[in-house]
Amino acid sequence: MRIWHSINNNRYKEIGVTRQQVWEWIEKLRLLGVEIRGVPREGYQLVTIPDILAPSLLHAELGDHPFGRHIVHYFRIESTNAVALKLAGEGAEHGTVVLAEEQTAGRGRLGRAWYSEKSSGIYTSIILRPPLAPSAAPVLTLMAGLAAQKAVSATTGLSVDIRWPNDLLVNGKKVCGILTEMSAEVDRLHAVVLGIGMNVNHIRMPVELENSATSLRMEAHRAVSRLQVFVALLRELEHYYQLLLKKGSSAITERWAAASTFAHGKRVCVATAAGVALATTTGLDPTGALNVQYDDGRQESLVAGEVVEMKSL
Ligand code: BTN
Secondary structure (H helix, E strand, C coil): CCCCCEECHHHHHHHCCCHHHHHHHHHHHHHCCCEEEEECCCEEEEEECCCCCCHHHHHHHHCCCCCCCCEEEECCECCHHHHHHHHHHCCCCCCCEEEECCECCCECHHHCECCCCCCCEEEEEEEECCCCCHHHHHHHHHHHHHHHHHHHHHHHCCCCEEECCCEEEECCEEEEEEEEEEEECCCCEEEEEEEEEEECCCCCCCHHHCCCECCHHHHHCCCCCHHHHHHHHHHHHHHHHHHHHHHCHHHHHHHHHHHCCCCEEEEEEEEECCEEEEEEEEEECCCCCEEEEECCCCEEEECCCEEEECCCC
16 A cells, blocks of 8 residues: 655745754654655655554554553664563563564574564564463463464454464464473572564565465465564453463363364474384373374373474375
8 A cells, every 4th residue: 555645845945844843753764664755846755664663653542451551662673582682671561562573583493593684574562461380381382372373363253273382373384383492590580571473474484484384464365463462462461361370281281182273183393302202192191291102102292392293296
């Protein structure tokens, strides 16, 4: 959609600013990616507003919502998780949201990098201060995956699966990953950082990812509003967080198991520090561990590692 506005000599007088002031503002907006055209004898025309996850737009949508009351927005940062962990160490309040349009060193699970193309995805870290023991951290991670799944399916209409522990898949390819980091004592969580990376409006994925990853736009065949998805994500997070505090971890694990095809009877290849083996999933336990039955008869409750679906030939 194109929006046209112009500012001319009468307008300068009306709002009491000089041409020089307006020119300086225009230059600042252009640096932020706003497309503004200078029109001789007319003034300026605002051509397009970029899809920026600006705190002012988010606040307008969220009102006094606990998640997002305090939003820190960057155009370019190494990693929102690194910033959020630092802010948490400095006392940032529960619900603080760190957002970036682009990450230069986005972190993924298992020491991997997270591809963070400028203004195409949602790159965010949310600081939680749950009154829970460190053993609850895996359920907080599942909770984030569940909230992200609900937000994406409600805003796009896509059918979204969750691969344990918390990758979102659309048509078998990853659209969202979550990296949970925390600071804790033996019996108390100081802060949990939920780092969420979502591929939203990528037109294509880099060659090395194209077999395993996709974007919401590529699957929905239309541009998707990052603002809408993000607002829905924060609302769902608040909903499931309150559910966890009120009803306990089984309220989350039961809902997770109902929302994921990976919970029961899925043929998977399991990769852990001990190696790689074929197995079938047999449910989640209340701590969030994934139960598997290996083909050699052994059973295990996975607390770390990853599973990949084995497609039958
Ligand atoms: C995964 O490997 O699946 C987890 C990816 C998590 C990426 C997000 S992007 C926002 C936040 N900041 C980071 O550096 N990582 C997480």
